[in-house]
Amino acid sequence: MTARAARPPARRRRAGGLGPSPLWGYAMIAPAFIGLAALYLWPFLKTFAKSFMDTPAFGPGTWTGLDNYTGLLGDGDFWDAFANSGVYTGILLLGVPAAVVLAAMIQQISRGRAVYRVLFFLPVVTLPVAVSMVWRFIYNGDFGLLNWALSLVGVPGQYWVADDTYAIYAIGAVGIWMSLGVNLIILGAGLQAIPPELYEASAMDGAGRVRQFLRITLPLLSPSVFLVTVLTVISALQMFDLVFVMLRSVDNTALDGSKTIVYLFYEKAFVQFDQGYGAAIAVVLLLVIMLATLLQFRLQRRWVFYD
Amino acid sequence: MRHSKRGAAAAALAASALVLAACSGGGDGEDVTLTYATWSDDQKPAMEAIAAAFEEAHPDIDVEVQVLPWPEYWSTLQVGAAGRTAPDAFWMLADQYPAYADNGQLLDISDAVESAGVDLAAYPESVMDLYERDDAVYGLPKDYDTNGIWFNKALFDAAGVAYPDDTWTWDDARAAAQQLTDPDAGVWGIAAPIDRQGGYYNSIYQAGGEVIGDDGQAAIDSPEAVAGIEFWTQMQADGSSPTLQQLSDTEAVQMFMDGKVAMYFSGSFWAQRLYGDEAVRATTGVAPLPMGEQRASMISGILNAGYAGTEHPEELAEFLVFASGEEAAVLQAESGAVLPAYAGTQQPWLDAMPEFDLQVFVDAVDYSVPLPIAGNAAEWTGLESEYLAPAWNGEQSAADAAAAYNAAIDEVLAE
Numbered sequence: 076m077t078a079r080a081a082r083p084p085a086r087r088r089r090a091g092g093l094g095p096s097p098l099w100g101y102a103m104i105a106p107a108f109i110g111l112a113a114l115y116l117w118p119f120l121k122t123f124a125k126s127f128m129d130t131p132a133f134g135p136g137t138w139t140g141l142d143n144y145t146g147l148l149g150d151g152d153f154w155d156a157f158a159n160s161g162v163y164t165g166i167l168l169l170g171v172p173a174a175v176v177l178a179a180m181i182q183q184i185s186r187g188r189a190v191y192r193v194l195f196f197l198p199v200v201t202l203p204v205a206v207s208m209v210w211r212f213i214y215n216g217d218f219g220l221l222n223w224a225l226s227l228v229g230v231p232g233q234y235w236v237a238d239d240t241y242a243i244y245a246i247g248a249v250g251i252w253m254s255l256g257v258n259l260i261i262l263g264a265g266l267q268a269i270p271p272e273l274y275e276a277s278a279m280d281g282a283g284r285v286r287q288f289l290r291i292t293l294p295l296l297s298p299s300v301f302l303v304t305v306l307t308v309i310s311a312l313q314m315f316d317l318v319f320v321m322l323r324s325v326d327n328t329a330l331d332g333s334k335t336i337v338y339l340f341y342e343k344a345f346v347q348f349d350q351g352y353g354a355a356i357a358v359v360l361l362l363v364i365m366l367a368t369l370l371q372f373r374l375q376r377r378w379v380f381y382d
Numbered sequence: 383m384r385h386s387k388r389g390a391a392a393a394a395l396a397a398s399a400l401v402l403a404a405c406s407g408g409g410d411g412e413d414v415t416l417t418y419a420t421w422s423d424d425q426k427p428a429m430e431a432i433a434a435a436f437e438e439a440h441p442d443i444d445v446e447v448q449v450l451p452w453p454e455y456w457s458t459l460q461v462g463a464a465g466r467t468a469p470d471a472f473w474m475l476a477d478q479y480p481a482y483a484d485n486g487q488l489l490d491i492s493d494a495v496e497s498a499g500v501d502l503a504a505y506p507e508s509v510m511d512l513y514e515r516d517d518a519v520y521g522l523p524k525d526y527d528t529n530g531i532w533f534n535k536a537l538f539d540a541a542g543v544a545y546p547d548d549t550w551t552w553d554d555a556r557a558a559a560q561q562l563t564d565p566d567a568g569v570w571g572i573a574a575p576i577d578r579q580g581g582y583y584n585s586i587y588q589a590g591g592e593v594i595g596d597d598g599q600a601a602i603d604s605p606e607a608v609a610g611i612e613f614w615t616q617m618q619a620d621g622s623s624p625t626l627q628q629l630s631d632t633e634a635v636q637m638f639m640d641g642k643v644a645m646y647f648s649g650s651f652w653a654q655r656l657y658g659d660e661a662v663r664a665t666t667g668v669a670p671l672p673m674g675e676q677r678a679s680m681i682s683g684i685l686n687a688g689y690a691g692t693e694h695p696e697e698l699a700e701f702l703v704f705a706s707g708e709e710a711a712v713l714q715a716e717s718g719a720v721l722p723a724y725a726g727t728q729q730p731w732l733d734a735m736p737e738f739d740l741q742v743f744v745d746a747v748d749y750s751v752p753l754p755i756a757g758n759a760a761e762w763t764g765l766e767s768e769y770l771a772p773a774w775n776g777e778q779s780a781a782d783a784a785a786a787y788n789a790a791i792d793e794v795l796a797e
C-alpha cells in the first residue's frame with residue numbers, strides 16, 4: 076500500500092495531459108476486446124444457448140432443456156466419434172517424443188540447421204486441403220506410392236483410406252507430419268535456452284550423448300514439451316479437415332467408422348440442419364478439452380521441471 | 383517510395399470500398415446487382431452467357447455469377463440464409479429443397495411466372511413433381527439429368543461382346559459384365575458403387591419397387607426393391623466390378639475414363655467431361671439402362687431458386703424466369719454443359735456432341751421417375767453406405783441389409 080501511495084506523482088507525469096482516467100485503459104484494449112467479443116464470445120454464447128434448443132433448419136428454435144444432451148448419451152455415433160478422436164489424439168501424442176528426438180538431433184547439426192527446419196516446417200504453411208489431396212494419391216490402394224514402396228519390400232498393400240481398419244491411423248500419420256514443424260520450432264527454442272556450459276561440464280565428468288539427453292536435455296526441455304503436449308491435445312481433438320478431404324469421397328465406406336467429433340458436429344449442424352444437436356456436441360467437446368487441459372496442468376507438477 | 387506505395391494501396395482500398403458500397407446500395411432507380419450462386423466450374427461460361435443476355439435486356443441490373451466449391455455449397459447457403467446474407471439467386475436440388483421451401487426461405491415467383499406467360503408444361507413433369515408446392519412457385523427447372531449406360535466400345539470389341547442396346551435386359555447386362563471382366567488386364571465389366579441416382583434406385587424401380595412408398599414410409603425392404611439392390615450386389619459377388627474400396631480410392635467415372643471399367647451406369651451430366659477428352663470421346667458409347675420388369679430411370683434437375691430475403695424481389699423473380707426460360711436453355715444446350723429443361727431446346731445439346739447418341743437421355747424422360755424425397759433426406763441418404771455396404775461387400779444378404787436400412791429410414795422419417 077505504501078509503495079503504491081508513493082507512486083502517483085510519477086504516474087501522473089508520465090500520463091501527461093491525458094489524465095489518470097481508467098477509461099483510457101479500456102479504450103486502448105477496446106479494439107481487441109470488441110473483436111474477441113464479436114468473433115468468439117458472442118458466437119460461443121449463441122452456441123451454448125442453441126445446445127438447449129430444438130432448432131429447425133431456419134428460424135428460431137424452441138427450448139427443450141437437456142434433450143440434446145440426453146440424446147447424445149444414447150447416440151452410438153457420438154461415442155464412436157469420441158473414440159476416433161481419442162485414437163487420433165493418441166497417435167498425435169506419439170509424435171511428441173519423435174519431435175523431441177528430432178529437435179535434439181537438429182540442434183546437433185552445426186551447418187544447414189535452417190534447411191532442416193524449413194523442410195520440417197513446410198507442411199505447416201502448406202494448404203491442408205492440398206496436402207490432403209496429395210496424401211490421398213499416396214494412400215491410393217491401386218496406384219498409390221505407399222503401396223508401391225511396400226511392394227518393393229514384399230509387404231502387401233492396403234486400401235489405407237478406404238478401409239476403416241486403417242483410415243484413422245493413416246490420417247494420424249499425416250497429422251503427425253503436419254504438426255511436426257510447429258513442434259520443432261517450440262522445442263528448438265527450448266533447446267537453445269539450455270546453457271551450453273551444462274553440456275561441457277557433464278562431458279568432462281564423462282557423460283555420453285545419451286546420458287546428456289536424458290539428464291540435461293529432457294528435464295530442462297520439459298516446459299517446452301509440456302506446452303507442445305497441451306497444444307497437440309487441443310488441436311488433435313479438433314481435427315476435421317483431414318477427414319473431410321481424405322475420407323469424404325463418393326462412397327467411402329471407411330468414413331462411417333472414422334468420423335471424428337468435429338466431423339460429426341459438422342455433419343449434424345450443416346448437412347442435416349440440426350444445429351441444436353451440433354451445438355450440444357460442440358459444448359461437450361469444449362468441456363472435454365478443458366478437462367484434458369486441466370488434467371495436464373495438474374499432472375505437470377510430477378514431470379515438468381522449472382528452474 | 384515505400385510510403386507512396388502504401389498510400390496508393392490505401393487509396394485503392396478506399397476506392398474499392400466505395401464501389402462495393404455503391405453496388406450493395408441498390409433500390410431507388412439505381413443499378414441493381416443480383417448474385418447468382420452455382421457449384422459448377424464446367425457450367426460457369428454458360429451461366430455467364432445467360433447473365434450477359436439478361437443484362438442486355440435489363441441494363442440497370444447486374445448479375446454476378448459465383449461458383450462455390452461443391453463440398454461447401456450447402457453449408458454456405460444454409461448459413462447465408464440463416465444469417466440473411468444468402469445469394470439472391472442460386473441452384474437448388476430436390477433433396478435440399480423441402481428444408482428451404484417449407485421454411486419460408488425461397489422467393490415465391492408465381493406472379494412473375496404468370497405475367498411472363500410461362501408455359502409450365504414446357505418442363506418435364508417428373509422434374510416439376512420434385513418441386514411442386516400447392517400455393518407457390520419457388521423457381522423453375524434449369525436442366526435435368528436422366529441415366530443411361532456409358533460404355534467403352536474398345537473394351538467391348540476386345541472381349542467380342544455386342545454393344546448394349548435398347549433390347550438389353552438385366553441378364554444381358556450381368557452376362558456382359560462377366561464376359562468383359564479380365565482380372566489379368568485389370569479390367570472390370572462394370573462399376574458397381576453404392577450410387578443411388580445412377581445405380582440402385584434405378585434398378586429398384588425397374589424391378590417394380592419403390593424407395594419411399596405412397597404412405598410416405600420407407601419401402602426399400604419389399605421383394606421388388608431387394609431384387610433391385612441384388613442387381614448390384616450380384617455384380618460385386620461375380621467379381622465383375624472393382625470393390626467398394628477401390629471405387630472410393632478412385633471414382634467410378636475416373637475408372638471408366640482410364641479404361642478400367644467397360645460400363646458405367648450414370649447420368650447425362652458426364653457427357654461434357656467424357657466428350658472433352660479426345661481419347662475417351664473416340665471409344666465411348668451410350669445406351670439406355672437395361673430393362674427389368676419395366677423401364678425406369680431416375681430423373682433429377684436443378685431448380686433456379688431465389689432467396690426470400692433478397693433486397694430486390696421483383697428483379698430477382700424476373701431473372702429467375704429468364705434463367706429457366708427458352709433463350710437461357712438454348713445458351714446452356716449450345717455450351718454442351720447440361721441437358722436444358724425447357725421443351726424443344728435439347729437439339730443444340732445433342733448437336734454439340736454428335737459422336738455420342740445422347741438422344742438416349744432425352745428418350746429416358748418418358749419412363750423417368752423423380753428422385754425419391756421424404757423428410758430429412760440429407761439425413762437418411764447419409765446412412766446409406768453404413769447400412770448397404772455389408773451387402774455390397776458380401777457380408778450380409780441384400781434382403782437383410784435392405785431391412786435394416788428400411789428401419790433406419792423410417793426412424794429418421796418419424797422424427
